[in-house]
Amino acid sequence: xxxxxxxxxxxxxxxxxxxxxxxxxxxxxxxxxxxxxxxxxxxxxxxxxxxxxxxxxxxxxxxxxxxxxxxxxxxxxxxxxxxxxxxxxxxxxxxxxxxxxxxxxxxxxxxxxxxxxxxxxxxxxxxxxxxxxxxxxxxxxxxxxxxxxxxxxxxxxxxxxxxxxxxxxxxxxxxxxxxxxxxxxxxxxxxxxxxxxxxxxxxxxxxxxxxxxx
Amino acid sequence: xxxxxxxxxxxxxxxxxxxxxxxxxxxxxxxxxxxxxxxxxxxxxxxxxxxxxxxxxxxxxxxxxxxxxxxxxxxxxxxxxxxxxxxxxxxxxxxxxxxxxxxxxxxxxxxxxxxxxxxxxxxxxxxxxxxxxxxxx
Numbered sequence: 001x002x003x004x005x006x007x008x009x010x011x012x013x014x015x016x017x018x019x020x021x022x023x024x025x026x027x028x029x030x031x032x033x034x035x036x037x038x039x040x041x042x043x044x045x046x047x048x049x050x051x052x053x054x055x056x057x058x059x060x061x062x063x064x065x066x067x068x069x070x071x072x073x074x075x076x077x078x079x080x081x082x083x084x085x086x087x088x089x090x091x092x093x094x095x096x097x098x099x100x101x102x103x104x105x106x107x108x109x110x111x112x113x114x115x116x117x118x119x120x121x122x123x124x125x126x127x128x129x130x131x132x133x134x135x136x137x138x139x140x141x142x143x144x145x146x147x148x149x150x151x152x153x154x155x156x157x158x159x160x161x162x163x164x165x166x167x168x169x170x171x172x173x174x175x176x177x178x179x180x181x182x183x184x185x186x187x188x189x190x191x192x193x194x195x196x197x198x199x200x201x202x203x204x205x206x207x208x209x210x211x212x213x214x
Numbered sequence: 215x216x217x218x219x220x221x222x223x224x225x226x227x228x229x230x231x232x233x234x235x236x237x238x239x240x241x242x243x244x245x246x247x248x249x250x251x252x253x254x255x256x257x258x259x260x261x262x263x264x265x266x267x268x269x270x271x272x273x274x275x276x277x278x279x280x281x282x283x284x285x286x287x288x289x290x291x292x293x294x295x296x297x298x299x300x301x302x303x304x305x306x307x308x309x310x311x312x313x314x315x316x317x318x319x320x321x322x323x324x325x326x327x328x329x330x331x332x333x334x335x336x337x338x339x340x341x342x343x344x345x346x347x348x349x350x351x
Contacts, residue, residue, distance in 0.1 A: 092277055093292025093332035094284055117281040124278045144340045146295045150277065153270030182342075 023083040030136040032059040032089030035167040038193035040086040044068045052086050058102040060116035062088045075203045088119030090147050132161045139166035140173035143182040161212040166190040230259045230334050237266035245272045261330035266323045267297045294335040299325045
């Protein structure tokens with residue numbers, strides 16, 4: 001009997017320890033071409049030496065959910081293990097003709113549009129599985145976009161912590177204050193994923209927001 | 215009759231209408247029913263003005279179902295969507311009051327949702343205080 005009590009006690013302790021050590025599923029969400037993959041690449045490159053996916057000026061370059069396991073991020077002596085999940089940009093419309101402007105041929109444009117619609121469906125399905133989400137917004141664009149509001153609304157309803165990244169601060173039109181004004185209840189960090197600007201503050205915010213995780 | 219400036223452009227848009235849907239029309243429907251009703255209206259080349267708003271998970275479901283239809287419904291390229299919410303900056307008491315009212319009424323009736331087919335609505339431009347519908351030529 002005493003042995004059984006001891007065994008159960010240790011089992012509980014150890015399972016608890018391992019549960020805490022499981023990787024935090026960190027999702028990158030946002031509209032197309034906001035720089036989700038650029039940011040995920042920057043982080044993965046910094047901590048694992050490898051990138052997660054390809055980037056392009058043509059919208060909907062990421063059309064499948066992409067993963068990078070075991071990304072350990074250290075900040076001020078603390079370490080956390082993440083599973084990075086880069087998702088296709090969410091939009092409410094896809095027109096293959098929009099891709100033709102980028103000199104994509106008609107057949108490829110149609111295929112890209114088809115894959116992009118599937119990618120958006122996949123992104124939405126993955127919302128349930130995240131432990132924490134980074135919403136990547138293009139700080140040169142109007143943040144009052146229903147897609148942004150819908151994604152955040154879904155995350156709030158699921159009690160998933162959110163960090164908003166105002167990307168592309170290296171560009172002249174960038175307006176981080178506008179994003180802060182649009183989402184006053186959330187942490188907003190201005191960065192440039194392309195140039196690796198202000199990533200220290202980003203990592204600090206990641207550690208701070210991760211404490212809100214269920 | 216001499217056409218005034220601007221009238222010519224409006225004449226070029228292929229037929230569409232604006233439909234107003236009171237919340238009572240969707241209050242008793244489940245998520246599936248609401249989305250089906252909305253998409254039926256939008257697929258009929260109508261711009262829908264819905265009293266109230268969908269729940270967050272219904273909004274994302276609407277986007278997902280819209281994506282599933284692109285490529286399967288002729289000339290359908292998706293939707294333009296915007297919600298103008300009623301609650302701006304509120305103190306805690308007012309927030310509690312509006313949450314109570316929303317719970318009793320079954321939704322945020324002060325909000326307005328605008329949904330239009332992307333083939334007609336080019337963009338819904340918004341900032342916190344105004345909303346503009348830009349139509350395709």
